[in-house]
Amino acid sequence: MIRAFLAVELSQELQDKLGIFQQELKRRIASEINQDVRISWVQPAKIHLTIKFLGDIDEQVIDPLLGAIGQAVGSQPSVIVPLDRLGAFPRPQNPRVLWVGPSENWERGTEGKRVTDLHGSIEQACEDLGFLRETKPFSPHLTLSRIKVGEHQVGVALAKSGVLDRPLSLGALAVESVVLIRSELKPTGSVYTKLWETRLRAC
DSSP, rough: OOOOOOOOOOHHHHHHHHHHHHHHHHHHHHHTTTTTTEEEOOGGGGOOOOEEEEEEEGGGHHHHHHHHHHHHHHTTTTEEEEOOEEEOOOOOOSSEEEEEEOHHHHHHHHHHHHHHHHHHHHEEEEEEEETOOOOOOOOOEEEEEEEEEHHHHHHHHHHTTTTTGGGOOOOEEEEOOOEEEEEEETEEEEHHHEEEEEBBOOO
């Protein structure tokens, strides 16, 4: 059994931009939080767009999954997802996750629907292989950090800094292929290994 998930990988350029933005964000909120606050920042090299978390799967499923996902996404056109806002889950006042992603207007538009359709095709392919379907609506986002302790303090710091209200200029994520990633939990953190990649249709 292996622990795995389906995702879209980031270019090195985008990883570098996100790393710089993380440092800027740390500086902006540092003066408003104390040492009791614990924030875990995701290493830029480990940031990805998670399409579906599969959990523990039998290694014999790896090849059938490639066939199913390849068929599901091979006719789907590639799409560019703009990264122009900073958001927080579950809410900005008490954030547990900070992320970057597209605007709500973009998500409601034509390109946003293409991403939703892509996710739906992948969900259907996984369900046909016996995986449970995700019940929450899909919202494309890249996780920057997780707040372990001190959510309210971080929420206040974000509000004072104004970063949630400003449009970002981080560029965009090109959704051109889907990869299966193995995740191994180590004492130093998760280790990711790409097992296969299948490409969308080029526009």
